[in-house]
Amino acid sequence: MKKRLVWRIISGSTAAIAAVACSAAGCSKDKAGGAESAASYAIWDPYPQFDNSSAWVQLLARCGSDAGVTVKRTSFDTSDLTNKALLAAQQGSSPDVLIVDNPVVSTLADGGVLTTTDDTKIDTSAVQPNLLAAGQIGGKTYGIPIGANTLALYYNKAVLQGAGVDIASVKDWPSLTEALARVVTSRHKGITFAAIASEEGSFQFLPWFWGAGAQLTALDSPQAVSALSLWVDWLKNGYAPSSVINNTQTTSWQEFATGQYAFAENGTWQLGNAKKAGFEYGIIPIPGISGGPAPAPTGGEFVTVPVQKHTERYATSVKLVACLTRMDNSYTTDTTLTYIAPTREVQAKQVATTPELKVWVDAVQAAKGRTSDNLGTRYPKISQPLWTAMQAALSGAKTPQDALSAAQSTAAAAR
Amino acid sequence: MASTRQRRGGPWGPWDQWQAWAFLAPVTLYLIVFYAYPLYRNLDLSLHDYTVRSFVQGGARFTGLDNYRAVLGDPTFGLALFHTAVFTVVSIAFQFAIGLALAVFFRQHFRLSTTLRALFLVPWLLPLIVSASTWSWMLNSDSGVVNSVLHWLGVPPINWLTSPAWSLVSVTIANIWIGVPFNLVLLHSGLETIPASIEEAAALDGARPWQKFSYITFPLLRPVAAVTLLLGLIYTLKVFDIIWIMTRGGPAESTTTLATWAYRLGFGNLLPAFSPGATVGNLLIVLALIFGLLYIRAQRTQYQS
Numbered sequence: 001m002k003k004r005l006v007w008r009i010i011s012g013s014t015a016a017i018a019a020v021a022c023s024a025a026g027c028s029k030d031k032a033g034g035a036e037s038a039a040s041y042a043i044w045d046p047y048p049q050f051d052n053s054s055a056w057v058q059l060l061a062r063c064g065s066d067a068g069v070t071v072k073r074t075s076f077d078t079s080d081l082t083n084k085a086l087l088a089a090q091q092g093s094s095p096d097v098l099i100v101d102n103p104v105v106s107t108l109a110d111g112g113v114l115t116t117t118d119d120t121k122i123d124t125s126a127v128q129p130n131l132l133a134a135g136q137i138g139g140k141t142y143g144i145p146i147g148a149n150t151l152a153l154y155y156n157k158a159v160l161q162g163a164g165v166d167i168a169s170v171k172d173w174p175s176l177t178e179a180l181a182r183v184v185t186s187r188h189k190g191i192t193f194a195a196i197a198s199e200e201g202s203f204q205f206l207p208w209f210w211g212a213g214a215q216l217t218a219l220d221s222p223q224a225v226s227a228l229s230l231w232v233d234w235l236k237n238g239y240a241p242s243s244v245i246n247n248t249q250t251t252s253w254q255e256f257a258t259g260q261y262a263f264a265e266n267g268t269w270q271l272g273n274a275k276k277a278g279f280e281y282g283i284i285p286i287p288g289i290s291g292g293p294a295p296a297p298t299g300g301e302f303v304t305v306p307v308q309k310h311t312e313r314y315a316t317s318v319k320l321v322a323c324l325t326r327m328d329n330s331y332t333t334d335t336t337l338t339y340i341a342p343t344r345e346v347q348a349k350q351v352a353t354t355p356e357l358k359v360w361v362d363a364v365q366a367a368k369g370r371t372s373d374n375l376g377t378r379y380p381k382i383s384q385p386l387w388t389a390m391q392a393a394l395s396g397a398k399t400p401q402d403a404l405s406a407a408q409s410t411a412a413a414a415r
Numbered sequence: 416m417a418s419t420r421q422r423r424g425g426p427w428g429p430w431d432q433w434q435a436w437a438f439l440a441p442v443t444l445y446l447i448v449f450y451a452y453p454l455y456r457n458l459d460l461s462l463h464d465y466t467v468r469s470f471v472q473g474g475a476r477f478t479g480l481d482n483y484r485a486v487l488g489d490p491t492f493g494l495a496l497f498h499t500a501v502f503t504v505v506s507i508a509f510q511f512a513i514g515l516a517l518a519v520f521f522r523q524h525f526r527l528s529t530t531l532r533a534l535f536l537v538p539w540l541l542p543l544i545v546s547a548s549t550w551s552w553m554l555n556s557d558s559g560v561v562n563s564v565l566h567w568l569g570v571p572p573i574n575w576l577t578s579p580a581w582s583l584v585s586v587t588i589a590n591i592w593i594g595v596p597f598n599l600v601l602l603h604s605g606l607e608t609i610p611a612s613i614e615e616a617a618a619l620d621g622a623r624p625w626q627k628f629s630y631i632t633f634p635l636l637r638p639v640a641a642v643t644l645l646l647g648l649i650y651t652l653k654v655f656d657i658i659w660i661m662t663r664g665g666p667a668e669s670t671t672t673l674a675t676w677a678y679r680l681g682f683g684n685l686l687p688a689f690s691p692g693a694t695v696g697n698l699l700i701v702l703a704l705i706f707g708l709l710y711i712r713a714q715r716t717q718y719q720s
Contacts, residue, residue: 082687086470086471086687103685104685110467111470111471197665198663241557242574242578243576246661246665380684383684388668391667392667394577394666395574395579395666395667396579397666397667398667
């Protein structure tokens, strides 16, 4: 009697621990890649904001049934997805289709996680070359953009009017700084952006960096210094709040939404919130140092097909990818995500239905991939020193020149 | 039943041996899966040069102690160690002093003292992300409540979180606030174990309150105090969330501690640097282990005395 009880306790607890250990280490061999469940295809996306009733998830299900399979969708927070994808690849349990932020594509491709579009015969011919470039390394393409977004300047019409600023006069850096000065004298706040110590900070700085004519391969060039000095001087003069140092793009938007600020640098995805802000707003492209729109970095995700042990799965995966990026579906998806479509055809349709997207379409056409110019996995090693330099200069710890010189030597050493 | 077994083969027959192992198996398995293996993996990561490619496909180059050399030679290491030390020592000093003062205060069992003491536990009950976010709102340079109070008092605004001179102070203040309840609870229960009669006797002998505290109460509280300090030390060494949420270790690395540095290396970048991240993590574990051993030693001497 006693013995039996003892055994029951032991076997019970052992089983429980084994179950926990399995779920941690992945004993139940990959359902996604396993041949025994060939009709189920796994798709991972970074859109946890969408639940099962959303247009996005319904599209996934529809694409699955069109291809004759069921789709098993898992969504992750975008910052989580890189490591999750790497771990899955290490365990041999990669999803069949992976939708991932564009600067991560080169990292995953470098890890040998992704197939090329040559391997899988995914047609990328309709996609704008500047958008596709973010997924190209060494002449190979590792996915297809699902949509693009980028940065521009939102402005508050009432605040500018109160300060007597005509938005048409804001054409280059001096005229923008002049506008900020007039806004601040009229007892409003100037501009808010996100200079947080993360990729988000670099993303926000790049339009100014590129707009000055600087290159990511030379962080300490005079052009780069002039871009960082622009931001530093705005902070010194009180044209931008010091909170930008810790601002994410969301907190920066919250500052703009108070109605106190004249300008905010933010992305396409805030359009929905802008309509809810309760004041009249407008959007202009971020100006370059001496006029013209500055190239902003492209945001948005790529649809990729991770490497599988069972290569016969690719045929169906490609059908899913083609379905997700097909013209009519691309229009629906990019409308749901408030993204700009990656093809000129769909962009034209977007502008026809929503004319205010015109400024964003122009911005996306002028935009530039962060990992483009064949930087690939060198980009993260440049971006981190860059945001570190930004933080050092904005907080007054270093001059822009010293901060960027240090960044350049770090980036060069990491090569 | 026990008597039959003794007849069969002494107090430790084969059945008892099996039974003992069977009882041991779950906990051993648990320790291996959740403690030994992760630690081994961390060590393994730090001794190889893992890139993204070799992380996925295997075959990382064995580099011995190269990662440790690189980390120790990194200018960030000195900074991170210094910040970790200042953050830990200052946090503990204030948490302990405030916790002790409150514990003594609450010992007087006045009306509402239980309610008030429960209120002091709030920082402990809140999820760290809530308290850290709240602190960063309060300390916001432009719209934070702290600066507006200072303004009202005629003090110019302070860039609490965005100036390298203040950021470490800010995260330390937030951490002190969070740690007070822990010290309060432990020290209060320690005080409760001291018999009131001893202090009464001292009072009858003419000891003043301060003398009573420094000659009677505090020496009797010493074992509990030592344990509180050591546990606090180990806990504070690895504090990560508060700093990461409030400043991300910045600006300009002014709040980078060993914990935030390890996280930034491993997860805070587009291109994860697994090996250096694991290396910093291991150094932190060693540091915590040293204090852990001190704790065990302190406990042992306490039992002996």
